[in-house]
Amino acid sequence: MTEPLAAPPKPLNPARSGVFRRLVQNPLGLAALIILAVVVLAGIVGPLVSPFAPNTADLVNALGAPGTAGHLLGTDSAGRDVFSRLLVGAQSTLLAAALAAIVALVVGLPAGLMAGYFGGWFDAVASWCTNVLMSLPAIIILLAASAALGRSVWISMTVFGVLMSPGIFRLTRTSVQAVRGELYVDAARVAGLSTASIIGRHILFVVRAPLIIQTSIVCGIAIAIQAALEFLGLGDPLTPTWGVMLNEGFINIYSSPILAVWPGVAISLTVGSFVVLGNALRDALEDSPKVKRARPIKLRAPQTESISVVDLAESDHLLSVSGLGVGYPQEDGSTKIVVSDVSFHVDRGEVLGIVGESGSGKSQTAFSILGLLPAEAEITRGNITFDGIPLVSAGQGPTGGHRLSQGRLAQLRGKRIAYIPQEPMSNLDPNFTIGYQLVRPLTKVLGLSKADARARALELLTIVGITNPQRTFDAYPHEVSGGMAQRVLIAGAVSCNPDLLIADEPTTALDVTVQAEVLDLLRDLQARFHMGVVLVTHNFGVVADLCDRVVVMQNGRVVESGDVRSILRNPQERYTQTLLSAMLEGKTPMTMLTMPVPDSDVKVGLS
Template sequence: MSEAQTLTTPDPVGGAAAPVGQTGTVSRASAWRRLLKNPMGVAAIVLLGLAGLAAILADVLAPFDPNFADLTAVLLPPGGEHLLGTDSAGRDIASRLLFGARVTLLSAALAAGVAIAIGLPSGLVAGYYGSWFDGLSNWSTNILMALPSMIVLLAVRAAIGPSTWVSMIVFGVLLSPGYFRLTRTAVQSVRDELYVDAARVSGLSDLRIIGRHIFTVVRAPIIIQTAMVCGIAISIQSALEFLGLGDPTVPTWGVMVSDGFRNIYREPLNLLWPTIAISVVIGAFVLLGNALRDSLEDLEKTKEKRTKPARRAKVAPVEVGTEHHLLKVTDLAVAYPQPGGGRKTVVDGVSFHVDRNEVVGIVGESGSGKSQTAFSILGLLPDNAIIAGGAIQFDGSYLVAPGEDGVSQGRLAPLRGKRLAYIPQEPMSNLDPAFTIGSHLARPMQKVLGLSKEAARARALELLASVGIPDPARTAKAYPHEISGGMAQRVLIAGAISCDPDLIIADEPTTALDVTVQAEVLDVLRGLQARLGMGMILVTHNFGVVADICDRVVVMQNGRLVEQGDVRTILRSPSHPYTRMLLSSMLEGKEPMTRLLGAAPEALEVAR
């Protein structure tokens, strides 16, 4: 297996590959370009660049030696040959600021480098392998984190003497647990992913897997953490030297702050210059960390520069002659902005309607736009999704009026739960493990229907019984992990009908269930729909489910509607080649393969 993989654009909601015929690869703007487009990042880079240049060119730019003392020029104000004045020993402040930048920035880099050298490799190994090394590393980091950093640094200074470099090495060791925990947590979150298993199966060594597949996960957080750590290291180093614990012969900003503070009443400006330098550099590191976070971690959250159309004060009346439809979707188009500019359309020109007491199935393969259409009706599209065209009307009112680029949440909020309900396809992941089944059902009824706690509990038991759960009282007291997947799906169905909705949208409600439980759940849905007379949209890729429960069917391919009609007509005489292809992919009527053990003796001999 090759390590180079072709990346396809995922469906923004469903996770499926992009439909055939649409662009499958997204040309992302590089993190560097995104950083340079961020004013905050540009400001940080400029400030740190100037500080770095000052440190590198200090020998050229400084007018005096930083330790040259002129006792005849003590505490001079700014001006003349001393641009920023002199300190209490007659040393030129501008020269000491330039040389101080060198020592201060190098000390910050040293602390961050030591922390990374210890925390990053140990976090990678502990997160990937676990075992005894993970336990030992955790124990060690817990001890280091329990140590008071300032007291440790004071003890080191007392034992070794005033050394900026030794202090920063020790401080880097004390900072390493942060890198360790950050790295370990990130690695543990991906070490069991399928692509890591595939790399193992393909024969790649652990070192190669960690370097190529695991390290990329922690790279962005480490860079952001380092920007923050450098600012912290500068503040700690300056604090130690302000307390008089640094080497007075080494020009640093902290030593200058200490000298300026002692003479604050004689020459206040001597304290101002190093304080400004420290504040600006630390602030630049903070800005850089935030800008890096935006450029490295938020690449998916792209925003298209567009002018939104003005919202209408009054919503236009719905299309004449369609008021009797419970739901009508007209020429719906859904698009997503791309990092390089432009839009990618995932649903285009979809039109259908749903009447009361009717089940309409939306069928298509993964990536055909089924879920995007359903989520458009429910107002559950991602924030960056755009309704690029069309309209959605529900019971005589617009949810999306022509010309609007999204569902009106103000119009949708009163409908959710009460008149519009949703059944998701993953039953276990949609139940909060911290609450009982009874709480999941009762609380919405208290909120939406205004029922008392006792009445809501009684109705919850009735709902559980109506969906075929044999012991409603016991199930209501259970937590989600204590029930099966089939029962969890029944609970979600009970929750969907709890507030007597007019329309239910079921997004592949039987996909995660085995065949026997699928049939039972479909029986429950069919019985409830017939008894309550509600409309239903069933999103599925299985024509067998459509034949079992639906009245009409809508077939989608590549985000477009290719065929629709009543189920009997579509199943018996489909007009579109794609529909015929979907029907031919079903297993019904296929000749099963002959088992090898049941083959003729001559066939067995050939097999040998």
């Protein structure tokens, strides 16, 4: 029995689909877009269509009124055509603003991504440099740069871009720190995606909206700062910019007040349009409907042979964990041990259950194998070996703990070691379709073409019991139920033919009927692909249903281990007996207590 897919959303009006359409449907966004389009167009074609050369003087018509001698907006104190200078000045003004924004992004964005994602010494050094830059008075630095390097708008805007980069850095760093701990980021790592791929797609995609707003604000501020510097007389008078024109207008404010109006209006409209457009574009991106038109794909019949594992090399143990210890440093210098001296092994085609109550160290043990422990955690002792490949070396790490080989793990995760989490909805990125999240590991890890990866993803969705794989493939995570999402994660876990599957309480978040379906599915896939499976659970019923051997953990230690039949029939440890006695099977249901109500025949049930 398979779980039905949630009802599809109503078709969207085609006029509302697409970022650009949503942008132009916003009145403020449309107005800002039109104004900026006019300014950009003026900057591109202005030098070609201007009626006069911008620096050609005509002293006879100096300070001429609008319309005088063919000058549409009049002339300045040197008799230069104001309209021509306004058109040509748009180009240099916009290019200068773009230069400042590009410099700020080039300096601040990569540093913010690395500091937010990796943390550590780079975060400390980058944050210190950012604080130093933010403490400097920007206008003084710009004045000093102009005095030392010359009156060049390009030099001034480059320096200004560097001074604005701390804003980009801190915004990016904060946004990345907010999402780097999300479960779907860990899921991408386990799927075998590289760090660059995770940062470039899952992380950068999340921080795009605030970056768009910040960039538009930087462009607006750059235009204002450029105009302010040139208003103070620090601009190049031979370069026609709006700031130079504004300076000219204020010099002649009493003789021809209208000279200050034209550049002032141009600067105000452009700066305001950048800010408004940034907010409108952010809204258009963030409010985009999480559906897309399904593309017809010819679904081939399931070919389970194509994804089966054949000719596996025989070895004593697929996974071996010996004397594992995990601890967390405390403020007083001590280390809190959460896993101590844990040892077990898993063979090919075998299902090992790790059972215990919450806080017993089950998940910490599983995360140690996957290399997903928090940054502050230390593997204090022990060895982990996968198919003869040491994952935890015996040498001491920089913090005194054993060194975890992230390089080897990166080569194994998503290829030979797969992971099924306990919270399906949190391990799917809400910004991408289910199909995209299944296809990307297949193209990156196995090197398949997009067409072959799509066909294989649809095949996997069919194998895990999804009746309409095409519909699920095109859906976003919020459009499917929890049971369906868990099936999707199982499909993703087995997509790259893993030798070892680690399932961390895969049925905890599901209702009872869906739990049974998922357990049946795991049993079928394990037998079909001959995988070794580590099943982390607190439910002895799940252990009895799926596992060949079981490890019982309490307070970070292994208290008992053995084959499932022996442990269930004759547990030796008191803790194991307590866990078994807590199961509901075989218990007599409690009856409802009743008590008479005075002067009434009504019975009131008490729970």
